[in-house]
Amino acid sequence: MPKTPLTDQQLAGLIKKSLIEAPSKDFDDNVMYHIKKEAQKARSLTNNAKISLVFFILGTGFGLLVSHLLPMLGDTVAGIDVKTLVLVFQICYVILILTQLEHIIKLFSRKTENN
Amino acid sequence: MDDIYVRKVCAGDTEAFRYFVEQYKALSISLAVSVVKDEFVAEEVVQDAFINAFRGIKNFKFKSKFSSWFYRIVLNEAFRRLKKMQKEIVDFRHSYDEEIADESEVLTLQQNEQVHLINEALKLLPARESLVLRLFYLQEESIKEVAAITGWTEIYIKVTLHRARKNMHAAIKSLLKKSNNS
The missing domain is CATH 1.10.10.10 (Winged helix-like DNA-binding domain superfamily/Winged helix DNA-binding domain)
Structure with a gap:
């Protein structure tokens, strides 16, 4: 009996039947569970970023206000020279601003990456 | 049809993404199997591809078909996984003239x-x-x-x-x- 090779059309017909279904029956639900988790993560990241920004602005404003008002209290506060107090406060203020600013930038860049 | 669902997902309707899962899972798994040669690994690849597509759906510019954009994500993920697995897929090289069966x-x-x-x-x-x-x-x-x-x-x-x-x-x-x- 002669050996007949498959024609391209027959091969095409056979390959069309080769669609593979997902081995897990709950594949759709699994994917949607991860998608919903991802959406929730993105939402909470946005909220966290907003809250952080608000507190950062409030803190910066409060710090400026305090360093402006402190010298008006007099020469000493609780036996400490006001100039020393202002200097200590300003050093703390600058350190906090720089470290918190870095955190805020990181948070926003994470948010952008996620988007 | 795909464009409508892309817009829905971008507008915040997460459940609308199910349409893409139902529509593209079978062919995506078939394509991933072509690369990783294992149905279960392919399933993981496609799951990751769907998550990546969801993350990046806002970057879809409607210049190409959604299916082409998504299959590209699937293939990138599949080849990345293949590299990670470092699985040696032995190339099939038969003599074309070898008549061993009808x-x-x-x-x-x-x-x-x-x-x-x-x-x-x-x-x-x-x-x-x-x-x-x-x-x-x-x-x-x-x-x-x-x-x-x-x-x-x-x-x-x-x-x-x-x-x-x-x-x-x-x-x-x-x-x-x-x-x-x-």
Whole structure:
């Protein structure tokens, strides 16, 4: 009996039947569970970023206000020279601003990456 | 239709993404199997691809078909996983003239046996050949569309397709011979 090779059309017909279904029956639900988790993560990241920004602005404003008002209290506060107090406060203020600013930038860049 | 659902997802309707899962899972898994050669790994690949597509859906510019954009994500993920697995897929190189079984026997098999044999034959082929065959015949994409999905040149795809057809004939013969012997 002669050996007949498959024609391209027959091969095409056979390959069309080769669609593979997902081995897990709950594949759709699994994917949607991860998608919903991802959406929730993105939402909470946005909220966290907003809250952080608000507190950062409030803190910066409060710090400026305090360093402006402190010298008006007099020469000493609780036996400490006001100039020393202002200097200590300003050093703390600058350190906090720089470290918190870095955190805020990181948070926003994470948010952008996620988007 | 896809565009409507893309807009819905971008507007915050997460559940609308289910449409894409239902629509594209089977072909995505078939494409991923072409690369990773394992159904369960392919399933993980496609799951990751769907998550990546969801994360990046706002970057979809409607310039291409959603399916092409998504299949590209699937293929990137599949090749990334393949590299990670460092699985050695032995290239199937048969002598094309080797007449070891009557290929047309496959047409006399039952439907489920045919599907099994074709999938096994596709697994024997190198990733790129199996991928091109599935995209070209299963998805009925044009050479141009296959190029858009894979990022390969049209000439390379034509050459790969030609080689893939030849290797596919050899793989079918080899599998038929094995099943006849057992």
